[in-house]
Amino acid sequence: MKRETPAKTPEQPLSPVFVSEMAEKLHQAYQELELKFDTLNQKLEETNRQLKHSLAEKEKLSSFFHNILESLTSGVLVVDLAGQITLFNKAAQEITGYQVREVLGKPYLEIIGKNIDKELTALQTLRTKIPHINEEKEVVNKNGTKVPLGFSTTPLLDSEGTLLGVVEVFFDLSKIKRLEDEISRVKTLAALGEMAATVAHEVRNPLGGITGFADLLNKEIAADDSRKRYVEKIIEGVENLNRIVKSLLNYTKMLKVVPQEVNLEKFLDEVVNFYEMDLQSQKKNIAILKEYANPELKAKIDPEHFRQVVLNLLQNATQSMSSGGKIRIVADYTKDNRLKPDKLLLKISDSGCGMSKEVLEKVFTPFFTTKEGGTGLGLATIKKIVEAHQGEIKVNSELGKGTEVIIGLPLL
Ligand SMILES: Nc1ncnc2c1ncn2[C@@H]1O[C@H](COP(=O)(O)OP(=O)(O)OP(=O)(O)O)[C@@H](O)[C@H]1O
Ligand SMILES: [Mg+2]
Structure with a gap:
């Protein structure tokens, strides 16, 4: 049987109407796509803008919180669940002496928890979730100096209440402690002064009696009598006691200064000349050098009390x-860093034995x-007199080299 080969369909030419319809549809589809693309693009741009805005807002907020943390005068640190430091603000760096890069990621105990009672650490709060509120402890800073701290610790929780770490806030109590010590020292001194004044007063009368009788005895004993030596020793001892009682009473009594304007050069010369005579009579090999910046230097001082100084x-x-x-x-108007500026400066220095730090x-x-x-009581009395003139006094000294006493007085 003869197999029929399928008849080839002749390719029909596309009708121009069909082609034009197709082109039209394609064009429409293209335009729709372009429209969708534009809309999508606009949406994308809008989302992008919102994203940028919220990012900027977040950055603003984060830098706001960062600035608050850095501006606090209290130290703030955060430890994570592993007990490592994850935040350490500027005040924390100043109080402990550690730089932030030295502590981030380091164990809390290595930085602020050295040699202290473990109960008083942020790690204790991490373990127990119990905060420390307004407590005190002493930590060792980077230089090895002990720093008294007031501190509080709080568990750091997220919005679901999950523990993330612990926040510790602390502040330096050194200044307050120093003031507390000073107050207690002043209180002790006041009580001591009151007692000393009473005792000195009571001692003065019998001392007067002893001096009188010893003088009488001295007159009655012949110059070649060997017992005269003992009487002279009694007189010497009583004179010494009298001197102590006098300076004690002088120190404890209310100081009343009557400052008046004096020419400093004249005043100092007078005191120094008098003292030089004393040195000569004692045959001391001491030279006094005077350096006055200006012959017209004026000071408002009580001459009687300042003479004693x-x-x-x-x-x-x-x-x-x-x-x-x-x-x-040395007398000058020079500014000195250790004293407040614009003072009249009086320096008395020696090339003597100096003092140890203690x-x-x-x-x-x-x-x-x-x-x-x-x-x-010498320097204690000097300080009292200088402070009664609204002045300041500092002493610098080096063992084996000498001592320098600087007195700063307010200008006229
Ligand atoms: N220029 C100095 N050089 C070395 N040490 C000094 C000097 N001035 C004071 N000191 C030390 O300070 C101490 C206290 O001095 P301060 O003048 O108060 O009392 P004092 O000199 O011991 O007794 P007083 O003044 O009654 O004679 C002295 O004992 C001495 O150790
Ligand atoms: Mg003295």
Whole structure:
């Protein structure tokens, strides 16, 4: 049987109407697509804009919180669940001496928890979820100095109440502690002063009697009598006691200064000349150098009390130079960093034995003395007089090199 091959359909030419319809439809579809693309593009741009805006807002908020944290005078730190520090603000750096890059990611115990009671740490709050509120502890800063801190710790929770870590807020109590110590020192001194004044007053009368009788005895005993030596010792001892009682009463009594305008050069010259005569009679090999910036330097001081200040300082300087040396007296308007600016400066320095740090810390403490027969009231009285003139006094000293006493007085 003959198989029929399928008849080939001749390719029909597309009718121009069909082609034009198709083109029209394609064009429409293209336009619709273009429209959709535009709309989508607009939406995308809008979302982008909103995203950028909310990002900027978030950045603004985050920098706002960052600024608040950095502006706080209290130290703020955060530890995570592993007990590592994740936040350490500027005040925390200033109080502890550690830079933020040194502490981030470091264990809390290594930074602020060294050598302290573990109960008083943020880690304790991390374990127990119990906050510490307004408590005190002492931490060791980066330099190894102990710093008293007031602190509080709080568990850091997210909105679902899940524990994320602990926040600790702390502040330096050094200044407050120093003031508390000063108040208690002043209170002790006031009580001591009151008691000393009463005792000194009571001691004065019998001392007067002893002096009188010892003088009588001295007159009655012949010059070649060997017992005369004992009487002289009694008189010497009583004189010494009288001196101590006098300076004690002087120190404890209310100080009334009557400042008046004086020419500083004239005033200092007078005191120094008087003292130099005393030095000559004692045959001390001491030179006093005077450096006054200006012959017209004026000061408002009580001359009687200030005479005592200068004489006491010259005496201390002399006593520090057993084999002689130099005393320098400088008077100037110079500004000194350690004193508030614009003061009249009076410096008395010596090339004597100087003081150790321990002695230097106590020089203004009443009754502190390293001298046999010293009252330890010299510098305490000087400080009282200087402060009654609204002045300040500082002492610098180096063992084996010498001492410098700087007095700053308000300008006229
Ligand atoms: N220029 C100085 N050089 C070295 N040490 C000094 C100097 N001035 C004071 N000191 C030390 O300070 C201490 C206290 O001095 P302060 O003048 O108050 O009492 P004092 O000199 O011991 O006794 P007083 O003044 O009654 O003679 C002295 O004992 C001494 O150790
Ligand atoms: Mg003295």
